[in-house]
């Protein structure tokens with residue numbers, strides 16, 4: 001386990017520093033492989049980071065593909081849609097020319113047919129990811145690896161690329177990249193804010209079952225992880 005835990009004074013500073021780190025990853029991937037794919041989280045935390053990254057002019061956004069680590073099974077008109085957040089906050093200005101691969105593929109339920117559609121799309125992503133930016137809920141979930149998830153075990157072990165998951169704390173049905181697929185990345189980041197999340201992280205770093213706090217599967221993987229936190 002190699003964890004680099006970084007603290008920043010406030011949210012704008014964290015957003016700027018994280019955006020610069022991800023921009024470096026994107027530029028390096030483009031220089032090495034001609035294109036870059038990043039997978040970002042949704043929820044309430046990443047808005048400022050998305051805005052800071054999307055404003056960067058020294059990235060060739062025509063060579064960038066953005067996708068989500070996970071999605072609520074709602075269409076993009078819903079204010080619960082992670083895709084809506086990415087489109088409104090990041091894919092504006094210079095970043096508007098980037099391609100976006102959504103995980104939601106239609107209908108009320110991520111059934112086998114819908115997940116197959118999403119998998120067909122995300123299987124065309126450049127590999128590895130240039131960067132994967134995870135978030136974390138106060139229940140210790142990350143991506144849509146929720147405690148009590150009906151496919152949690154598979155989500156943490158299967159090659160994927162994505163699968164459907166339902167959990168009591170998840171609200172809607174979900175689709176999520178699997179952990180092995182997310183670990184195929186040049187850089188792995190965890191972005192959390194606030195004292196409550198710092199306490200959840202401290203707890204997750206201690207002993208205990210992965211099923212109780214699925215973020216532990218990330219923390220206990222061999223992948224180098226940079227944690228970005230601010231109050």
Ligand SMILES: O=C1O[C@H](COP(=O)(O)O)[C@@H](O)[C@H](O)[C@H]1O
Nearest residue numbers: 041042043044045135136137143
């Ligand atoms: O539902 C989700 O929650 C997590 C954490 O979100 P936050 O609101 O506590 O920042 C997020 O990382 C994930 O992508 C999202 O689908």
